Amino acid sequence: MDMRYFLSAMLLLSQPIGQAQTPPESYQERVYLARDRVLPALVHIQPVVEDFRTGEQKKLAIVGSGVIFHPDGYVVTNYHVAGKAKRIICTLSDREQLPADYIGGDPSTDIAVLKLRLDDYHGTIHVADLGDSDSVQVGQQVLAMGSPLSLARSVSAGVISTKDRYFSSDYRLPSGEKTGRYNLWIQTDAAINFGNSGGPLVDLDGRVIGINSRATFMANNLGFAIPINIVTEVTQEILADGQVTRSWIGVHAQALQELENHFGTDRNRGVLIASIDPGSPAAEAFLKAGDVILEIDSQPVSGRFVEELPAFYKNIARRPPGTRIGLKVLRGEEEYSFSLETRPLGQLQGDDFECARWGFTVRDITRQMQLTNQLRDSVGAYVTGVRRVGPADLGGLNSGDVVQAINREAVNNLPELIDRYNLLVDSAYDKVLLTVRRSGATRLVVLNLETTGTGQLND
């Protein structure tokens, strides 16, 4: 059966039940009820995050919001609030401050989980009820709660403007990861500002239906929340494993809507493959751009509209890595069967490191980084920033260079670079030769440490 039809049928079925449960109070009374159910679980979060963008490790104090979803003190928030946090202070609704630990996060859905340190807390932990984001309706009244511009415990009201807003997954988090590939967004006109990030979007039954994550500037009342059903899947996996594991086959889809004539497909049938990652399972199985996937494991798939693409990506990603999947593919006028084994998607980005004495920051190259930055391979360490007027800057190192050797000895990955760096920093030396790759060329960069003082800068 067509999935969209199925979903709308579910909505129709569930609606009378929902109405039956709704107490028949006035709007004002229902707002009070929702407030009383969720506000006690609201958390004001003040993380100190690490930032490597300027070529040095800097600390930034930021503000976000979160909500307690588990009696042991687990808080859900955005990855862009807490993902790079080294120190987190939370303020609960009773204005008590508690430290929290980072449990895990998922940049792809922009979700992170924290755990409050409850040892010295004598108050009561309130847990917010989570709703069902599949059954929300456009026009439904909602409340947004959080700390806009750091103003804690703020409530704003509005309606759901759209429940299936699509954003391209080219959008990047401040820390650089591409995000939004596996979810649609609930759009609301409830006021959302800086600092609301990670806070709950609440229905008038007092259930969390989304996590507010994005707002639009230069516009009024355009806020976007990650649907709570996606959030729940992600938080459960983080609680179990500390991370979210996804399968990868290396295909990028494109909505078929305008291309059905060209590919000769029937309406609502198939997902068009527009791009294939080199070296991916799809490439090795000889799938090609222009192929239309009709079925995955005998289940029909559809990607006529962009709004259907996140579900397609999730359909593949949700399988354990190493799963063998069968694809029925339309190529030209023929149908073919493909069988391929998924591989783990892996981390979007590697760990960061600051070569403080040398004046630059580097990141371990993961496969996804290699693909998004068009690197030939993942050998070396990726330069994320160069400190102004530091030895690397003066030597001509650029952001985006890949360090592949130090003093002509190969550096294959970040751990090797860190070893070499620590060894050289502790020894008497005044010059270092880096071999870097830049736009397909190899380049030599000399770090002259003599001219920039011999002090142990930030080490």
Next chain:
Amino acid sequence: MTEKRSRRYLTVWMIAAGLIGSLAAETGAQSFDFEKLRQRVSEYSVCVKIQVEFSFGTQTNEHEERLLGTIVSDDGLVVFDGGFLVEESPFVPTGGFSFRSTPRRITVITLDEREYAAEYLGVDRFTGFAFARITGADGKFSPVRFVKVSEFKVGSWLACFALLPEFVAPPLAADIGMISSFVTAPESFPLTVGFNSMEFASVLFDERLNAVGLLGALNDPARRDGQPGDLMESYDQMEIPLLGVITAERLDPLIADPPRRGQTARSWLGITMQSLTSDIADFLGLESPGGIVVNEVIPGSPAQASGLTVGDVIYGINGQRVDVDREEELSLFQRQVTNMGVGTSVELAVIRPAGDGLDTLSLLAVLTAAPLAASDAEDFEYEPFEFTVRDLVFSDFIGFNVEQNSLHGVVVAELKPGGLVAISGLYPGDVIQRINDRNVNSVEEFAEKMATVEAQRPSEVVFFVWRFGQTMFVNVRTDWP
């Protein structure tokens, strides 16, 4: 770029005005016969009116400049300041976008108010001087004759004329300055003080009224911004080019064989490179600095055919030592190779690190034509779809961060905002690889295939497009006239 340039003009103008003021008080030492000079200059000084179209992706602007020009040959070759005529370097990454300036109409007006049309030729990247040739003249012109000076002496006076605004008569105003320094590195160049950027490309005279050269600056065409004076800038934050004398030695070859946009005989080896500094020489275990470190060998280039590999050090060319030990000097080597000409055989003396030791090799390369800049690449405007495509060039691959020649297709150079391909989702910089599932490798093929497609007048045309590492399909819903 032009903005930066005009900012420069302004600052330099202000500084120069102060300098001239202070100099004027004590100029007793110089003895120019300005009346005689004015007569002489009037013979070959002209006003060049040039209309230029600037385009960048979706933006196109028309612009008119009025500049001082000088007739340098009796058949009407004119040289003028071409700094604003951005001609991209073939070696600077484009990222797919190209900024192009297209001279549409040039009018040369002599001081006795004869008007001529002129054909635009091109800009010399090293000096920023532009060349145009007068067309349809009935007689011969009396050009300036440059005199070679054996030695420029610091402190000797020079004079030149600036072109005044249109509403002022007479149109020329004299100015004086002097040789302030004669620098020899990174290359030989007599510097001046007292002149300003408004006088760029005007003829410089010594006190015996010999034309000793043109006021100019030296560029490093391999640098990102490629602005006049890049090779020699004063060391302050304002990046003011150090003005000096572009001498007869430099000018004569340009006058004999003026640069022609898009069709030069520039030659190349096909490597990207850096200089062998003393630091790098130490690390490589070489006794002395000076040479070219090969960073990349372009597939299909003379370098590849010669057997040159990444990491090699070129220390000699045709038996002559390559003494390049600073990045600023790289352009000397580039110019040497550039000027040798397509088809020239060169013998390269090469040191190749091998294990712990060093091998010495002698390699033979036959130079081929240097790649074109994006703005000079073959292009094709496809009017029904309201856009222009061009061939892929060397600098695209650097900009795309992919290996040379690892992609095929044509680049979307310009498109009209709101035009047919723009609303279909195509962007400047996209590489069109297929039209309706058929490969395209060049602008020529693109034109042929579109003609075939157009004959069938289909309701849609599907392009397969490469956009920074990912591919996609773009459906153009046609609107045939």
